[in-house]
Amino acid sequence: MAAGTAGFGREIEGVIDINLLGGIITKAVSPNPRVGNPSPRVAEFHGGMINSVGLANPGVQVVAEREIPWLEDYAHHARVIVNVVGDEPGDYAKVIAQLEGYDVISAFELNVSCPNTAKGGEEFGANDAVLTELIARAKGVTAKPLIAKLAPTLPSIERTASVAIAAGARGISLVNTIPGFLYADPPNERPRLGRGRGGISGPPLLPVGILAVRKVVRATGAPVIGIGGIRSYDDMRQYLAAGASLVAIGTAALANPRIPETIARRWGARG
Numbered sequence: 001m002a003a004g005t006a007g008f009g010r011e012i013e014g015v016i017d018i019n020l021l022g023g024i025i026t027k028a029v030s031p032n033p034r035v036g037n038p039s040p041r042v043a044e045f046h047g048g049m050i051n052s053v054g055l056a057n058p059g060v061q062v063v064a065e066r067e068i069p070w071l072e073d074y075a076h077h078a079r080v081i082v083n084v085v086g087d088e089p090g091d092y093a094k095v096i097a098q099l100e101g102y103d104v105i106s107a108f109e110l111n112v113s114c115p116n117t118a119k120g121g122e123e124f125g126a127n128d129a130v131l132t133e134l135i136a137r138a139k140g141v142t143a144k145p146l147i148a149k150l151a152p153t154l155p156s157i158e159r160t161a162s163v164a165i166a167a168g169a170r171g172i173s174l175v176n177t178i179p180g181f182l183y184a185d186p187p188n189e190r191p192r193l194g195r196g197r198g199g200i201s202g203p204p205l206l207p208v209g210i211l212a213v214r215k216v217v218r219a220t221g222a223p224v225i226g227i228g229g230i231r232s233y234d235d236m237r238q239y240l241a242a243g244a245s246l247v248a249i250g251t252a253a254l255a256n257p258r259i260p261e262t263i264a265r266r267w268g269a270r271g
């Protein structure tokens with residue numbers, strides 16, 4: 001399950017059994033609680049969806065006390081990767097330091113596609129020096145693998161991926177959402193989403209993600225988690241053909257929670 005689309009696993013218990021899948025990438029975790037953006041936070045359009053959840057989460061302390069213990073009891077087959085987010089580079093290390101001691105966590109996925117408030121809202125991944133500092137600080141507090149999650153809108157995703165690997169990331173997740181905007185009732189100017197702009201996910205991302213994976217695998221040879229627009233076994237195979245080591249599914253599971261399990265079963269049953 002892709003970050004932010006399955007909570008911390010507990011939210012989807014009874015709907016999707018993460019133990020039938022490879023695992024779960026959790027919702028973003030920040031040092032302090034985040035209330036997120038005003039509603040509505042998600043909207044559908046023909047062929048895809050747009051969201052502005054705003055990385056709402058209860059903060060690392062509450063996650064450590066309430067969500068990780070549930071995962072420790074429940075995730076006997078599923079691997080758990082914690083998605084980490086922050087307002088400034090040091091926030092990532094703060095979250096990771098608090099969660100480092102939990103054996104149930106296999107790796108940390110760093111969402112570096114969000115705004116760096118210390119740098120006027122520039123995306124962390126857009127600045128090589130900031131990205132290097134962020135990863136180096138995170139690496140200083142954990143022995144677990146770090147995975148940098150990048151947006152496909154970067155000018156050269158393979159170059160940014162190389163910077164992340166050189167700084168100590170063990171892998172790359174590709175892709176995060178692409179920015180977009182929809183009006184509620186044109187020609188009135190009211191937006192569909194409370195915040196106005198949001199991130200596009202679902203089928204429009206499929207070829208975008210596959211190209212990004214192909215470029216990054218060729219340029220770095222690093223392990224890549226392929227994400228974006230997967231709705232079927234054949235979509236998943238596209239990512240594997242591009243060189244992905246793992247895949248994650250988000251939007252498709254929101255529409256049909258059976259999809260991840262169906263794909264995983266077919267993969268498990270292949271000859």
Ligand SMILES: Cc1cc2nc3c(=O)[nH]c(=O)nc-3n(C[C@H](O)[C@H](O)[C@H](O)COP(=O)(O)O)c2cc1C
Binds near residue numbers: 051055175203228
């Ligand atoms: C409702 C929603 C919430 C998301 N929250 C996060 C998040 O917390 N952290 C993150 O790195 N990506 C987040 N994403 C992006 C997804 O993990 C994924 O990269 C993207 O949706 C593309 O995959 P998909 O087309 O299968 O949904 C979110 C996406 C959606 C739709």
